[in-house]
Amino acid sequence: MTRRLKGGLLAAASLTFAGCAPANGDVQSAGDKPAPAAKPVKFDKDPYPSTYRPYPGRVTAVRNVTIFDGEGGRIENGTILLVNGKVERIGGPDTPIPVDDVAVYDGTGKFVTPGIIDIHSHLGDYPSPGVEAHSDGNEATSPTTPEVWSEHSVWPQDPGFSRALANGGVTALQVLPGSANLMGGRSITLKNVPARTVQGMKFPGAPYGLKMACGENPKRVYGGKGRAPSTRMGNFAVNRQTWAKAAAHKKKMEEGKAERDFAMETLAGVLSGEILVHNHCYRADEMALVIDMSKEFGYKVSTFHHAVESYKIADLLAKEGICSAMWADWWGFKMEAYDSVPENVPLVHNAGACTIVHSDDANQIQRLNQEAAKALVAGRRMGLAISDEQAWTWLSWNPAKALGIADRTGSLKPGKMADVVLWNGHPFSAYTRPEKVWVDGALLYDANDPRRRPVSDFELGQPGEGDVK
Amino acid sequence: MGPRLRGGTGMVRAGIGGALVAALAFASPAHAQDVAIVNAKLVIGDGSAPVEGGTVVVRGGKVVAAGAGVAVPAGVERVDAGGRWVTPGLVAAFSRVGLVEVDAVRGTNDRSAAQSRFSAGLDIAPALNPMGSPVAVNRAAGITRAIVAPGASGNLFAGQGAVVDLADDNDMVTRPRALQFVSFGEEGSAKAGGSRAATFLLFREQLLAARSYARNPATLAEWGRDALIQRADAEALVRVIDGTTPLFVRVDRAADILNVLKLKGEFPALKLVLVGATEGWLVARDIAAARVPVLVSPLTDLPGNFEQLGSTQSNAGRLKAAGVDVSVGVFDDDDAHKMGYATQYAGNLVALTRVPGASGLSWDQAFAALTSAPARAVGMEASIGSLRPGRAGDVVIWDNDPLELGSRPTAIWIDGKAQSLTTRQDRLRDRYANPQEGALPKAYDR
Numbered sequence: 001m002t003r004r005l006k007g008g009l010l011a012a013a014s015l016t017f018a019g020c021a022p023a024n025g026d027v028q029s030a031g032d033k034p035a036p037a038a039k040p041v042k043f044d045k046d047p048y049p050s051t052y053r054p055y056p057g058r059v060t061a062v063r064n065v066t067i068f069d070g071e072g073g074r075i076e077n078g079t080i081l082l083v084n085g086k087v088e089r090i091g092g093p094d095t096p097i098p099v100d101d102v103a104v105y106d107g108t109g110k111f112v113t114p115g116i117i118d119i120h121s122h123l124g125d126y127p128s129p130g131v132e133a134h135s136d137g138n139e140a141t142s143p144t145t146p147e148v149w150s151e152h153s154v155w156p157q158d159p160g161f162s163r164a165l166a167n168g169g170v171t172a173l174q175v176l177p178g179s180a181n182l183m184g185g186r187s188i189t190l191k192n193v194p195a196r197t198v199q200g201m202k203f204p205g206a207p208y209g210l211k212m213a214c215g216e217n218p219k220r221v222y223g224g225k226g227r228a229p230s231t232r233m234g235n236f237a238v239n240r241q242t243w244a245k246a247a248a249h250k251k252k253m254e255e256g257k258a259e260r261d262f263a264m265e266t267l268a269g270v271l272s273g274e275i276l277v278h279n280h281c282y283r284a285d286e287m288a289l290v291i292d293m294s295k296e297f298g299y300k301v302s303t304f305h306h307a308v309e310s311y312k313i314a315d316l317l318a319k320e321g322i323c324s325a326m327w328a329d330w331w332g333f334k335m336e337a338y339d340s341v342p343e344n345v346p347l348v349h350n351a352g353a354c355t356i357v358h359s360d361d362a363n364q365i366q367r368l369n370q371e372a373a374k375a376l377v378a379g380r381r382m383g384l385a386i387s388d389e390q391a392w393t394w395l396s397w398n399p400a401k402a403l404g405i406a407d408r409t410g411s412l413k414p415g416k417m418a419d420v421v422l423w424n425g426h427p428f429s430a431y432t433r434p435e436k437v438w439v440d441g442a443l444l445y446d447a448n449d450p451r452r453r454p455v456s457d458f459e460l461g462q463p464g465e466g467d468v469k
Numbered sequence: 470m471g472p473r474l475r476g477g478t479g480m481v482r483a484g485i486g487g488a489l490v491a492a493l494a495f496a497s498p499a500h501a502q503d504v505a506i507v508n509a510k511l512v513i514g515d516g517s518a519p520v521e522g523g524t525v526v527v528r529g530g531k532v533v534a535a536g537a538g539v540a541v542p543a544g545v546e547r548v549d550a551g552g553r554w555v556t557p558g559l560v561a562a563f564s565r566v567g568l569v570e571v572d573a574v575r576g577t578n579d580r581s582a583a584q585s586r587f588s589a590g591l592d593i594a595p596a597l598n599p600m601g602s603p604v605a606v607n608r609a610a611g612i613t614r615a616i617v618a619p620g621a622s623g624n625l626f627a628g629q630g631a632v633v634d635l636a637d638d639n640d641m642v643t644r645p646r647a648l649q650f651v652s653f654g655e656e657g658s659a660k661a662g663g664s665r666a667a668t669f670l671l672f673r674e675q676l677l678a679a680r681s682y683a684r685n686p687a688t689l690a691e692w693g694r695d696a697l698i699q700r701a702d703a704e705a706l707v708r709v710i711d712g713t714t715p716l717f718v719r720v721d722r723a724a725d726i727l728n729v730l731k732l733k734g735e736f737p738a739l740k741l742v743l744v745g746a747t748e749g750w751l752v753a754r755d756i757a758a759a760r761v762p763v764l765v766s767p768l769t770d771l772p773g774n775f776e777q778l779g780s781t782q783s784n785a786g787r788l789k790a791a792g793v794d795v796s797v798g799v800f801d802d803d804d805a806h807k808m809g810y811a812t813q814y815a816g817n818l819v820a821l822t823r824v825p826g827a828s829g830l831s832w833d834q835a836f837a838a839l840t841s842a843p844a845r846a847v848g849m850e851a852s853i854g855s856l857r858p859g860r861a862g863d864v865v866i867w868d869n870d871p872l873e874l875g876s877r878p879t880a881i882w883i884d885g886k887a888q889s890l891t892t893r894q895d896r897l898r899d900r901y902a903n904p905q906e907g908a909l910p911k912a913y914d915r
Contacts, residue, residue: 128771160771167770216573315904331894332603332806334573341894351904362771363802370813370874377875382898424823430816430874433824448825459772463723463751463779468827469770
């Protein structure tokens with residue numbers, strides 16, 4: 001059940017938390033009480049900084065194409081123009097495009113969408129091949145390990161990144177620690193670009209996340225070792241004690257009296273709103289308890305991940321402004337996944353709550369558009385009126401908001417990153433595949449050009465190197 | 470929206486046409502009915518193209534005629550499909566449906582018997598639960614039959630699987646002991662003692678022991694506690710050696726596939742079926758020459774381990790092009806709950822025909838890989854897996870192209886009996902269509 005452990009972290013990031021983490025600086029209380037006498041501890045909050053720079057791209061236009069803008073808008077017979085790695089213009093057939101040195105593609109019968117953003121992935125920290133030596137996603141030695149950072153486990157040569165790009169049109173993803181622990185550690189948001197180092201993939205300025213997990217996994221893992229937590233009430237007891245400690249540490253940090261403590265610094269970052277909580281949680285009743293716990297200690301859940309019972313409390317989730325990241329139809333693999341329904345995703349949408357389709361899986365990340373389509377059809381079958389272009393918000397705009405990067409990507413608005421997919425048909429059809437994928441305007445996959453097909457170091461010289469996959 | 474959500478006569482999904490609802494409302498799920506489905510976009514399931522305006526006639530639980538211009542006999546109930554897709558029920562090519570309710574709840578999970586002292590002799594039939602919710606959920610996705618194999622035992626051979634139906638009744642066994650299952654490669658090595666050499670030797674020695682047992686049952690008693698197999702195992706393996714029981718072999722690495730094919734040199738009557746064959750495309754001509762069918766989990770495209778380095782979604786298409794009989798299954802992810810993914814996966818194989826350099830399947834080939842091909846692999850093509858005359862009356866009316874995303878059956882017959890399409894999931898959905906509680910708590914809403 002290793003795979004199931006990977007899944008299931010719920011992270012909640014509030015929109016009010018969205019924003020860049022400062023590159024450097026003092027840890028300051030978000031409170032309104034200045035502490036003029038204290039000298040806050042100084043440390044580098046970004047010691048492993050992103051070295052990602054957009055790859056060179058041509059000025060590119062796609063014309064005569066159906067566009068989902070990602071925010072729920074749709075343009076028929078549309079035009080999109082990409083310049084200097086950004087969306088320059090988007091509009092109808094009259095949208096002007098330059099005449100010189102521009103790559104122009106005819107999109108007749110095709111679709112353009114924002115690149116898909118997977119808010120829940122373990123690419124890199126549970127890479128392929130899934131040998132024991134690569135099992136780097138769960139620091140399952142203590143129920144709370146907020147001190148670990150998933151970026152320190154990510155193997156950039158995981159062939160899964162290229163599959164997600166070429167078959168899935170995924171241009172950004174959040175790589176989380178697994179769900180063995182109540183507090184599994186920091187997550188990291190990546191641009192889906194091949195790189196020699198994880199720093200070369202890090203989404204510049206994206207906030208960190210904290211992976212938390214409720215339910216069966218932590219109590220099974222630690223109960224099985226004869227230690228706490230072994231029950232759901234144990235889960236909460238350990239969490240609450242840890243949050244209380246974090247609140248005290250945060251106060252000390254503000255007073256300049258704190259020693260370096262990587263675990264507490266992560267939790268203090270959550271309490272000050274800089275780090276977004278992504279909380280694996282299946283059952284509705286547990287989500288409601290987590291919401292109260294977050295209020296008890298003054299943090300906000302960005303997103304409940306897996307969230308198979310969100311449909312039971314969709315009204316509460318809408319009221320609290322918490323996203324649900326969900327599969328279309330996974331069910332039955334464990335007790336807390338028993339009440340899954342295929343209409344979960346559209347029911348959450350219908351209630352006005354933030355709705356996200358996620359993968360938690362190296363295979364399903366290659367067809368999140370198809371998973372969204374299945375959920376959409378299930379919703380329509382029960383009478384929910386949701387348009388295709390609204391449903392696309394589940395795949396890019398909503399996850400971007402939940403990750404705190406929606407000001408830069410997730411929709412096709414002028415000035416935003418040119419993270420774009422050209423599909424060879426309707427992206428909610430099983431018969432459709434990505435034809436081209438741009439990341440910051442650079443063409444990194446082209447179905448018509450085998451040289452635009454990334455091959456990881458691991459696959460070089462192996463059977464099937466450079467094959468269609 | 471309310472009335473539609475409450476819909477469901479127990480026979481049909483909410484929201485289908487009134488004429489069909491009326492027709493089915495009189496059908497008793499308990500008895501086979503004679504029924505003719507007319508005005509269908511009819512798929513026979515044998516790889517032929519769909520027929521517009523087709524008719525399928527089921528009498529006495531079996532298909533008696535299907536095609537265009539088929540007359541409806543007098544006295545046979547007529548169901549108008551309204552031009553919708555009508556197909557044979559899907560055959561899950563390799564699954565654990567009926568063996569598992571909740572994977573992680575041990576008492577409900579009869580997939581494997583790693584602590585058993587028996588192996589090849591294990592027979593899954595008494596472990597099947599036709600009343601479990603996965604049977605209903607998979608049926609509602611259009612699966613009417615399944616090839617069900619056991620997971621690992623404590624020894625090399627896993628045991629005997631069955632062909633089952635997914636009807637809403639108390640007996641799901643269509644053919645017991647329909648196959649024997651064994652894993653080679655890394656999994657087989659772990660069972661056999663640590664290497665592929667140990668796997669092949671143990672395989673051979675167990676078959677030879679079974680052969681000795683068949684010639685003289687007393688030999689097994691002479692071997693006593695040192696016997697490689699138990700009596701029940703020997704009896705099962707005798708049927709493998711003589712080809713009575715097909716031997717399904719999980720194998721992925723190209724080199725392992727070639728060595729498995731060579732087993733027919735010493736045991737020429739073996740009826741091999743390859744399961745997985747992730748690197749099969751690298752040795753497709755050898756597989757085709759050996760006339761061994763292959764069940765693929767078609768979208769596997771990552772080097773999940775070192776025996777899948779060459780994995781590609783083009784495997785199925787390349788095998789088919791080389792002349793291999795390919796079936797599409799769902800067994801590299803959830804093999805008990807999500808058999809309905811088979812249609813999505815098959816649709817993806819059609820998508821590959823539009824990707825430069827990739828190999829896929831035509832729609833007709835892809836649909837046959839879900840129906841007649843798995844039936845053929847398990848030696849039952851004369852009785853299930855298509856709408857050719859004489860086959861079981863397993864018929865599905867779909868609300869859309871069955872290989873498209875989210876398409877669902879609107880009516881299903883198994884052995885000519887109309888089936889319930891309502892699942893526990895539907896009941897939960899309806900209860901929480903509006904999540905807010907009314908005058909009474911949700912527990913009273915049903």
